[in-house]
Amino acid sequence: MKGFWRRLPAIQQDLLLAALIGVGWFGGLALLNNSALRPANPSVSVVTGMFLVLTVALVRQIPRTTLVTVSVLYPLMYASAETGLAEQLGLDIFRAPAISDAALQSELHLVPLLVVGYLAAASGVRRFTCLFFTMGSLAGLMIGLPTVVAIVLSNSPREVFAYGERYKNLPRDIPSLYDYIDLSLFVFAEALICGMVLLGANALRRRKSLLVMEQRNSALVRLRTIEAERAAAAERTRIARDLHDVVSHHMSAVVIRAQAADRVADQKPEALREAVRWIAASGREALTAMRETVRVLNNAAPGTGLEMAPVPDLAAVARMGDRLKAVGIDVTMQLPTRSRQLTSATDLTAVRIIQEALTNVMVHAKATAAQVSWQSGPRGELLTIDDNGSGGPPPANVLETAKRQESGRGNGLIGMRERAHASGGTLTVAAGPLGGWRVQAWLPPQR
Structure with missing residues (x-):
């Protein structure tokens, strides 16, 4: 009723x-x-x-x-x-x-x-x-x-x-x-009327307050939905970046090493055998990294974010250079000398930027040498990756013109820029002193 x-x-x-x-x-x-x-x-x-x-x-x-x-x-x-x-x-x-x-x-x-x-x-x-x-x-x-x-x-x-x-x-x-x-009745009746009018005004005020609260609640529900969608989109982007970095770096090295071994298989069978062993070891490392990423994604509690992602150490960063050496690119690395655990979001961003930049050197630059410098100090983290690629200097505004494609090309530059901006830093791409490209990123001090 x-x-x-x-x-x-x-x-x-x-x-x-x-x-x-x-x-x-x-x-x-x-x-x-x-x-x-x-x-x-x-x-x-x-x-x-x-x-x-x-x-x-x-x-x-x-x-x-x-x-x-x-x-x-x-x-x-x-x-x-x-x-x-x-x-x-x-x-x-x-x-x-x-x-x-x-x-x-x-x-x-x-x-x-x-x-x-x-x-x-x-x-x-x-x-x-x-x-x-x-x-x-x-x-x-x-x-x-x-x-x-x-x-x-x-x-x-x-x-x-x-x-x-x-x-x-x-x-x-x-x-x-x-x-x-009757004066007393008159005063009482006037007071009664006054009370009823004030009660009505109070009812109106309460109804308006309730309406405002309902509107605010509806707005909060809409904002919560929008924020949830944004968080989900950001999480999907983060997952895509992590999987792209892990798969792209390892698989690119595997493909290049396999192609090199195939070219010399007839003249140097032992090189083919060595390449197969290296590919197997690199594949196992890639699978381990992928499984760790998937495990974290499956076990992450609701509301957790970047800190739940698996973070490599400095030794893993050094192994990135070794993989490029295995495919014929001479890489020199200057990493932080002090012992440190790469546990912060800034550290993970730095590692992924170095990894993606080296992948680009390996796949696109046609380079024979590269230099990686990671300078850490109270003003933040400065990352510099140079190569001697034969493709020449990067085009003007390369970061602004880079676009993601369905084939996956173009994700590297965009991914590095998005990682740097998400940490409050900057990323630039310009001509380097070695004749190729220079990728330089600055990340704010760790919090």
Whole structure:
């Protein structure tokens, strides 16, 4: 039932609630009208019920119009029914007497003003506007009602006062009004209206705060999804880089060594045998590196990142040069002299950049010599890889024009640049002193 109610549009909710209130109010009034509890003047209760139903049905749709209409018309119609003006106009509602009391029949008749004040404030009408109209309406009802009675009776025939004791005490002039104004009831009713308006304003503020929180929560959910997608993309890129570095470096050396052995197989069978042994050892090393990478990826806890990747040591970096020597490239290396464990993300970035640069020398440069320098200091890590390749200096803006291709070509330069930038460093490619290319990377100090 609660879910059904929430699914209804606001206008249908208001109309249905107003209909239920109308049935309850007028049904109860009809029962009381035929009993000993019949009110002295049922017509005022009819007026109250009409305005209550009108208020509930319309105030959320047209709050300002409903507020002004109820606040202005309700006291006028209530006074007309209460003082007998309605009877004089020919509106005989529940046999109302021609002249009735000048006081408020029941505090229950304040309900339309309480409801319109609360709902108008809760619908966005400024609370000062609500207070002005509702409290002013109450003042008109409780002060203006005796005024109307006095004016009516001052122009009524003397026979009216012979209807009973209750008519003898009715005010006949304006000064006698003050005997019919209950100041304590008036103050209490005004305070009650003020409280209802403030409650409505507070309900509006809470609803706006809830809406803002829901919007922020939706935004956070969207941001979390975007961040998760970015993290997944970054993780896929990291995995691709690691696998590319491991496979490319080892397999490139294996292919080149196999091609060289094939060319001399007929003249030097022993060279072929030596090459096969070297290929087997290099293949085992490549498989071990790949298995270690896959193991880390399979066992990594959610939320872990680069620090979980297998990190080689300086001896592994030296073996990279040995692999190039095995394929005919003379490599000299200047590595950090102090003993250190390559455990940080910066160290891994440095190792992978050296590995990829040497792979490019081996595969693309057509070089016979290369130099690797790794200078480590308080200002960061400086990596320099030079070769004497015969292809000449690199083209201008080679890093900006390098693009990944479906064949995999172009991943080397882009991968090195992305690794350097991810660590907060820089990477440049220019002509080197040996006649070929110089790849130089600076990485910030380790944290």
